[in-house]
Amino acid sequence: MKEKENVKKLNEKEEIGSTRVKQGLAQMLKGGVIMDVVTPDQAVIAEEAGAVAVMALERVPADIRSYGGVARMSDPGMIREIIKSVSIPVMAKCRIGHFVEAQILEALGVDYVDESEVLTPADLKHHVNKHDFKVPFVCGCRNLGEALRRIGEGAAMIRTKGEAGTGDVVEAVMHARTVLGDIQRLKFMPEDELMSYAKEIGAPYEWVKETKKLGRLPVVNFAAGGIATPADAALMMQIGVDGVFVGSGIFKSKDPGPRAKAIVQATTHYNNPEILAKVSENLGEPMVGINVSDLSENEQLATRGW
Amino acid sequence: MQIGVLALQGAFIEHIKMLTLLGVKTVEVRLPKELKGLDGLIIPGGESTTISKLAVNFDLMGPLNEFAAHNPVWGTCAGMIFMASEADLDQPLLGLMDIIVKRNAFGRQVDSFKANLTIPAIDDGDHRPFPAVFIRAPKLVAVNGKARVIAELLDGTAVAAQEGRWLATAFHPELTDDDRFHRYFLSLIGT
Numbered sequence: 001m002k003e004k005e006n007v008k009k010l011n012e013k014e015e016i017g018s019t020r021v022k023q024g025l026a027q028m029l030k031g032g033v034i035m036d037v038v039t040p041d042q043a044v045i046a047e048e049a050g051a052v053a054v055m056a057l058e059r060v061p062a063d064i065r066s067y068g069g070v071a072r073m074s075d076p077g078m079i080r081e082i083i084k085s086v087s088i089p090v091m092a093k094c095r096i097g098h099f100v101e102a103q104i105l106e107a108l109g110v111d112y113v114d115e116s117e118v119l120t121p122a123d124l125k126h127h128v129n130k131h132d133f134k135v136p137f138v139c140g141c142r143n144l145g146e147a148l149r150r151i152g153e154g155a156a157m158i159r160t161k162g163e164a165g166t167g168d169v170v171e172a173v174m175h176a177r178t179v180l181g182d183i184q185r186l187k188f189m190p191e192d193e194l195m196s197y198a199k200e201i202g203a204p205y206e207w208v209k210e211t212k213k214l215g216r217l218p219v220v221n222f223a224a225g226g227i228a229t230p231a232d233a234a235l236m237m238q239i240g241v242d243g244v245f246v247g248s249g250i251f252k253s254k255d256p257g258p259r260a261k262a263i264v265q266a267t268t269h270y271n272n273p274e275i276l277a278k279v280s281e282n283l284g285e286p287m288v289g290i291n292v293s294d295l296s297e298n299e300q301l302a303t304r305g306w
Numbered sequence: 307m308q309i310g311v312l313a314l315q316g317a318f319i320e321h322i323k324m325l326t327l328l329g330v331k332t333v334e335v336r337l338p339k340e341l342k343g344l345d346g347l348i349i350p351g352g353e354s355t356t357i358s359k360l361a362v363n364f365d366l367m368g369p370l371n372e373f374a375a376h377n378p379v380w381g382t383c384a385g386m387i388f389m390a391s392e393a394d395l396d397q398p399l400l401g402l403m404d405i406i407v408k409r410n411a412f413g414r415q416v417d418s419f420k421a422n423l424t425i426p427a428i429d430d431g432d433h434r435p436f437p438a439v440f441i442r443a444p445k446l447v448a449v450n451g452k453a454r455v456i457a458e459l460l461d462g463t464a465v466a467a468q469e470g471r472w473l474a475t476a477f478h479p480e481l482t483d484d485d486r487f488h489r490y491f492l493s494l495i496g497t
Contacts, residue, residue, distance in 0.1 A: 028316055
């Protein structure tokens with residue numbers, strides 16, 4: 001009898017919402033492309049093209065820019081429709097610090113919440129305490145300090161911010177190089193300088209130590225913001241990120257299906273220029289784009305987040 | 307000995323790390339020519355739709371089947387789906403194993419879990435339970451022909467199968483520190 005009870009205990013489901021399970025999904029997304037979609041039809045095109053997940057949004061960042069006003073979490077009805085339309089994971093965005101939007105997204109059954117600077121921040125000082133949730137979170141960063149603050153708050157995945165809705169990859173490159181460069185320097189830093197370094201970059205000491213030990217971010221790190229072509233995706237992969245988010249770059253281009261598929265293939269074969277050349281052929285017009293250098297400071301989304 | 311890990315998308319680095327710790331040489335496989343000279347192949351977790359589409363796009367379906375005819379192959383999660391003969395959703399499958407799978411069988415990400423399983427096939431003699439991590443995992447709905455169930459949850463749900471030198475697990479041994487499943491797979495090589 002006692003033995004039977006032990007067996008029962010052995011097989012019980014544990015760790016629902018644990019760090020390992022939350023980070024585990026991000027590990028399964030690696031080497032893949034996560035695409036912004038605004039309708040179930042677009043979600044199906046993304047899945048058909050080989051996306052590893054979709055980000056359900058009311059407006060892609062390029063449109064958020066041109067509409068102006070306050071950008072909020074998308075309509076739950078629309079998110080539900082997108083969840084129903086595909087078999088791949090569905091992510092959705094909440095405003096920075098808006099933990100009730102995050103609660104709603106968790107209740108809807110989204111697979112990842114993006115606490116995103118693309119939406120208008122709800123709190124100018126605090127991000128969501130992500131440890132409170134069973135659903136995992138992905139957060140943006142521009143440097144190692146910001147990444148480790150988000151991980152300290154419970155983010156299970158990080159993406160470098162780039163500048164969303166521009167189609168200009170320059171900021172994505174800068175943020176990825178900054179994070180990876182910070183980690184390189186940390187790797188060779190003497191142990192006795194770590195506390196001071198943690199203070200300098202505003203990062204939790206324990207996570208600074210862990211990052212040094214691992215020689216990489218403690219969670220999966222994707223690139224985002226301005227990726228518009230297969231070459232852009234491969235560039236970010238060669239720089240050293242684990243995968244890419246493509247926002248406006250697909251559905252603001254002339255022919256989204258083939259472009260989406262080409263970006264997926266380029267992300268897999270990022271180190272093979274012959275394949276990159278082949279998949280980049282005849283994709284039609286990319287999204288028009290805005291030069292990040294033409295944006296005024298208050299038009300830059302990447303500066304949101306604390 | 308040289309083991310390939312299908313590196314189209316997903317958690318291939320986790321498998322490579324585990325194999326490296328076991329002293330095994332590994333190769334990332336993205337194109338058919340990279341299967342040459344390998345003694346076994348692991349198909350990792352990831353998104354099964356993505357992996358199967360890329361396999362079709364880069365003409366891997368035939369070569370993978372041919373390779374599997376003579377060598378051990380192990381699929382974890384998405385890899386298990388890819389090896390199945392039938393799934394509940396329409397997508398390209400290798401059809402290697404006589405198993406039918408259901409995708410996302412335990413719910414969405416908020417339902418992902420760990421369970422400690424008793425798996426006689428990989429037991430070292432100390433009866434330690436195996437920490438099985440299920441991420442948006444599939445399950446086996448039918449195990450036919452020569453395929454056999456080798457692990458199940460308490461409620462009888464089949465979550466791992468073996469057919470000769472082919473293995474399929476709905477869970478992710480590569481996300482744990484427990485290398486018994488990897489060692490078991492290596493033991494199938496050269497048999």
